[in-house]
Amino acid sequence: QKEVEQNSGPLSVPEGAIASLNCTYSDRGSQSFFWYRQYSGKSPELIMSIYSNGDKEDGRFTAQLNKASQYVSLLIRDSQPSDSATYLCATLQGAQKLVFGQGTRLTINP
Amino acid sequence: NAGVTQTPKFRILKIGQSMTLQCAQDMNHNYMYWYRQDPGMGLKLIYYSVGAGITDKGEVPNGYNVSRSTTEDFPLRLELAAPSQTSVYFCASSIDSQPQHFGDGTRLSIL
Numbered sequence: 001q002k003e004v005e006q007n008s009g010p011l012s013v014p015e016g017a018i019a020s021l022n023c024t025y026s027d028r029g030s031q032s033f034f035w036y037r038q039y040s041g042k043s044p045e046l047i048m049s050i051y052s053n054g055d056k057e058d059g060r061f062t063a064q065l066n067k068a069s070q071y072v073s074l075l076i077r078d079s080q081p082s083d084s085a086t087y088l089c090a091t092l093q094g095a096q097k098l099v100f101g102q103g104t105r106l107t108i109n110p
Numbered sequence: 111n112a113g114v115t116q117t118p119k120f121r122i123l124k125i126g127q128s129m130t131l132q133c134a135q136d137m138n139h140n141y142m143y144w145y146r147q148d149p150g151m152g153l154k155l156i157y158y159s160v161g162a163g164i165t166d167k168g169e170v171p172n173g174y175n176v177s178r179s180t181t182e183d184f185p186l187r188l189e190l191a192a193p194s195q196t197s198v199y200f201c202a203s204s205i206d207s208q209p210q211h212f213g214d215g216t217r218l219s220i221l
Contacts, residue, residue: 008150034209043200043212044153088152095207096141096160097168100152 006089006101015110019076023089032092035074039085079108112136114213116201122219123191131186131216133201141204142184146197191220
């Protein structure tokens with residue numbers, strides 16, 4: 001079992017709709033979770049971090065964490081073509097190591 | 111504010127050659143990291159450092175070496191380049207275990 005698993009996609013969503021990205025992790029001891037956005041040919045950019053169960057909202061982005069189910073999700077409301085990118089889920093292992101999923105490629109269709 | 115700076119941006123090596131990928135940060139971050147990203151995949155940790163003089167292996171350290179003589183610099187060395195090392199290499203830094211800031215990457219091809 002991979003430590004962090006994501007559906008690689010591609011996930012296609014019409015413009016204006018809600019995009020839902022999911023991630024599961026295997027280490028029950030994980031406490032910190034991150035969503036990075038990566039445009040093609042560019043470096044990852046942090047868009048959300050979440051540390052406790054529940055929802056965390058930032059603009060059009062909402063991160064959701066359920067530690068009992070070992071599940072993290074990212075919702076993007078009012079999806080825009082500029083949201084088309086690969087979204088990487090990551091969890092902090094121990095105090096230093098960030099473990100990434102393989103990423104979900106999201107395409108927003110105008 | 112430059113953030114994390116990686117050089118070179120692109121490089122083509124022949125099998126068996128060696129090279130050093132440079133990484134520098136000007137944010138006074140104590141933690142620094144090297145990742146590789148193969149096409150369509152996530153990032154895999156090669157080496158990391160929690161401060162000057164301290165380095166540790168990540169998930170895929172074989173074929174690479176690092177050093178951390180200053181807080182600012184964290185070079186990654188390939189001694190005997192192999193085709194399997196063709197990848198995009200990212201350097202990142204952070205304060206302790208806070209979210210990491212990434213450089214723009216180095217695209218390396220081994221032919």
